[in-house]
Amino acid sequence: MTLFPGVALITGAASGIGRATSISFALEGCRQIAISDINLNGLHETAKYMKEVSSEIDILVQQVDMQEEVQIEYMVQAAMKRFGRVDYAVNCAGVGGTRERSTDLTAKQFDFVTNINYRGVWLSSRAELAQMLKQEPLPTHDGRPGSRGAIVNIASQLGIVSTYSAPAYCAAKAAVISMTRSDAIDYSKENIRINCVCPGIIDTPMTQGDSGFTKALETSIAIAPMNRRGTPQEVADACLFLCSSKASFVQGHAMVVDGGYIIN
Structure with missing residues (x-):
């Protein structure tokens, strides 16, 4: 029996962690998956990879701007209309921004x-929670009590330790961690699990190129004991664990996947 008999929804699925998470759900036996991103071409490429690992999969592709509340609400409603429920939601959509001090920002x-x-993660999580509140738990892999749904928000190691010249990014990621914990408290009584993952420097389009943001990452890589970039798959694995019934007693956790950066 698959660990994922329900419906998965992934934002930011056109590349990086979102793409790896979408493909991983398909590979691990989830048969109904909704993927969204503002990059429609990237979404179709992700869907192609998903179909390569699972011929039985039903994929809902939606172009969504995370700055638009109406589009986010419709994203979840469309998944509900297509599949009838949303069981696993991974909110990956994010941007790096520019490297500036506050007085230059x-x-x-x-x-x-x-x-x-x-705000986009909060809007996504809010819409997902509203749907999960309406549904009953699914069976689990070993008969333990299941939840009505599981949400994983993507934060960052920089939401925990911060860095120079990134006040907006660090603040937003810290807010995601705090929001996750608050929601975990609020919705435990409704049997919904909410956690977040805090990646370190991961080899994605956001950490590549010659921008000031990406150049500053090399110092962070050197600080981490493992002294390398992580892969999107390594973060996706953490997301799938937190969504699965194997994490049935994990609530409000900020799981750090950063090669040891914050301990050094």
């Missing part, structure tokens, strides 16, 4: 980062 730049990295 414009309000528009600040709003762009926080509107996607925090």
Whole structure:
């Protein structure tokens, strides 16, 4: 029996961690998956990879701007209309932004980062929770009590320790961690689990290139004891564990996947 007999929804699925998580759900036996991103071409490429690992999968592809509340609400409603429920939600959509001190950062730049990295995650989680509240638990892999649903929000190691010249990014990721814990308290009584994953430097499009943001990452890699970038798959594995019934007693946790950066 698969660990994922229900319906998965992944945001930010056009690349990086979101893509790896979407493919992993398909590979691990989830047969109904909704994927969303603002990058429609990237989404179709992700869907192609998903079908390569699972010929029986039913995929709902949706172009969604995480700055638009109406689009986020419709994303969950469309998944509900197509599949009847949402059991596992992984909110991966995010941006890096620019590397500037607060006095050099414009309000528009600040709003762009926080509107996607925090507000967008909150809007997604809120819509997912509203649906999960309406459904009954699914059976689990070994007969233990199941939950009505499981949400995993993608935060960051920089939501825990912070870094220089990234006040909007660090603040938004710290907010995701705190929001996750608050929601975990609020919805435990309704039998919904909410956790987050805090990746370190992961080999994704956001950490590649020649921008000031990506150049600053090399120092972070050197600080971490494992001294390398993580892979999207390594983060996806953590997300799937937290969504699965094997994590049935894990609630409000911020799981750090960073090669040891925050302990050094």
